[in-house]
Amino acid sequence: MTRALPKGVLLAFYGDDFTGSTDAMEVTALAGLKTVLFTATPDDAALERFKDYPVVGIAGTARSKSPDWMETHLPAVFERLTALQPRLIQYKVCSTFDSSPQTGSIGKAIDIGCKVCDATWAPSIVGAPHLGRWQVFGNLFAATGGEHFRIDRHPTMSRHPVTPMKEGDLTRHLAEQTERPIVSIDVATMASGNADAAADKALSAGAVAFLDVLHDASQEEAGRLVWQRANGKIFSASSSGLQYALVAHWRADGLLPRSAPAFPPVASVKKLLVLSGSCSVVTAQQIEKAEEAGFASIRLDVMAVANAAHAPGEIDRVAAAVRTAFEDHEGVLVYAARTVDDPAFADLQKEYGADRATFTKAQDDIGLALGHLAADLVPRLELRRIVVAGGDTAGRVLETIPVTALEVAHPLGKGAPICRCHGYDPAFDGLQVVLKGGQLGGPDLFVEALKGN
Template sequence: MLIGVIADDFTGASDIANTLTKGLPGEGGLLTAQYMGVPRGAAQSDVEAGVVALTSRSIPADDAVVQSLEALKWLLAQGCRQIVFKYCSTFDSTPDGNIGPVAEALAKRLGVKGVVVCPAFPGAGRTIYQGHLFVRDRLLSESGMEKHPLTPMTDPDIRRWLTRQTTEPVGLAAMETVGQGSDALREALAQAGERGETLVVTDAISNSDLEVIGAACADAPLITGGSGVALALPANFIRRGEARGTENSFAGIEGAEAILAGSCSGATRRQIEVHAKTHPTLAIDVDAVMSGALTGEQVLSFIEENSGRAPLAYSSGDPVAVAAAQEKYGREAVAARLDTLFGETARVLVDRGTRRLVIAGGETSGAVVQALGLGALRVGPEIDPGVPILTNAEGTLALALKSGNFGSENFLAKALDAMAGR
């Protein structure tokens, strides 16, 4: 294994696994596997990039550090030459963690400073300029992320946000440096390390900037960022003859299908609205779930009765309604009950023969994948930017784990068609 990734949620893991599998146009990517948590045994010998998916984004920072260091230990044991700490391209965190503490802990364990921090993903409209994160033409704090129910991002200045989370100085490699090319950026990162800056927020507004970052970090033991930061990393190994550059192939998996959505992002709510115009949908009312009036068996019955029609069950609501439910029952209680509902529903569906699953939302995806007890997943073709098809080792189950903000308006039906090879 050449590259090892520690991802702080399941959809983000799929996102960067997709990036590593694709690589740069014309050069190919790496044979990539995604693992649901830290594996107990060794990776298969042909895997060139391994992505360990954790559920560490919203847990206490100390616990996130412990989990991440455990993943690092396993990846190093597989021979990884480069580690990537992957977090969301909207830098989902709070002033108390978890991105800064985990990044610092990984850097300390690897003995490095001047480590890139770059959540940019231009293909999805996430860019960084002068250390400030934008979502398309809006600052992060004006993009809707300031209303996120778990990790409200109220400050777009990533350097300032990280300073609240970390113990050591945070640097900036601005566009003026990135625009001078990989040699200039490599030197700037080295100088930042000499100044004692462990983490360095690095500007990127286009894929060409990400290529500069990838070339500058060809020999870097540690990189942190969104999936975009990995865009050019496979090419470093391919050009040195250490990897062949793989081409993705996928024949498709037919069979019963289901869509489960727990994300409250604007993009997912719009996808639900579009899907509901032509497909059966079931709105999961939080009050009904918390009171026991709506059970998992009812959700299962709805999906199975509508098999073949791309049925969708969702708990996604507008931020005001979500906040009201959290205030009434408690944020953790609501999250735990919904996660259990979605996870158990997915497990029973697969046991009864469902072969294609689309899951929207990071926490929901984590709950589903853990309930299914899947091992290593192979990364198939991309459905939409940042969302690939994942298949189990037996090739009998196809999954799409979609971050809440990702995907085109017709993504839900489109994903099911892609899984069937259509």
């Protein structure tokens, strides 16, 4: 017999990018918990609309921001989450944990969050086997192309254009970003029955504690260790591994049904627009599969949109090309580059890569250009579903279109659900959007988003 979870907000989270935020939302929504994701810090009226939701998230863009930006913007967000009186607060990070002291500093976010939220413990769950991520003895591993890599040897993440991963041991990686004590509660400690003592010791020290997740047993154990200490004083910098672990524990403890509620199958749409700012090999494969299935593909001139004088003309050119392409194609794809080896990316690095701030702005300009395309083409072409690929890109696009909140409408690819948009503009209220992180989704994801499954 299923017992009941406590009333009120169980988990409140801030996502450091938009695709990761929908990934986190998907886990609890598919487990049967009402989950809403706001696209900006909600006011009282927005919160009232979703007042009975036990999981509340705010999607953000901190992953691409500096520590100074975080100091300015994150306290107000964390204060808003704290006011909901949740059992625990999460700073949702990517399951690849890519970050640096200068950009997307997870350590800086933990320092700010623990102070604002008066947190006494900072557990971190990054491993998520459902997504092909495992953390073992503190080291993070990720799957791609049927192979498994330690994150600092991963063919994409070790070469990430902004935050390349150079260290697989996350305790060492995070130590470059914060002076807080950092410990690892590994699978051996869990298996020996000493995990509770280790967790209590970490809690008393106010330490960041990485919890290994290798398989179902360690995932459920990690969820138990966190939930049994969830007293409103936890600030957890975690991937959606936290959500997976909590759901696993809640099910094992009889707090949630073992089987997930059924969602309706994904219906096809007449037209699908895909906007990609991702440079991952996974996205490149999805683009190739879409082209093979009959999608028209249009390259965005990244050098033009990074130049203020040329950007409007390039956006107009691509918008016209998309309109023309839809005359003969059901699916149209606009992309900035295929991979980090794409000549377009090399040109961007050559022109802007010498200065981190300038290069970041150039990448923001690409995302904003894709956002302007969405803002123009969704109402003009009466589109009812779009896909956005790339975490930073998704943030720029969702900041550009009039959408205030998202809910999961259908599962599609792991970590990349179809979401229903809430907004005050009729053209965008009810719009379905898939926000896909660079490393997520199967090869046919774009095709399935068009044809349904």
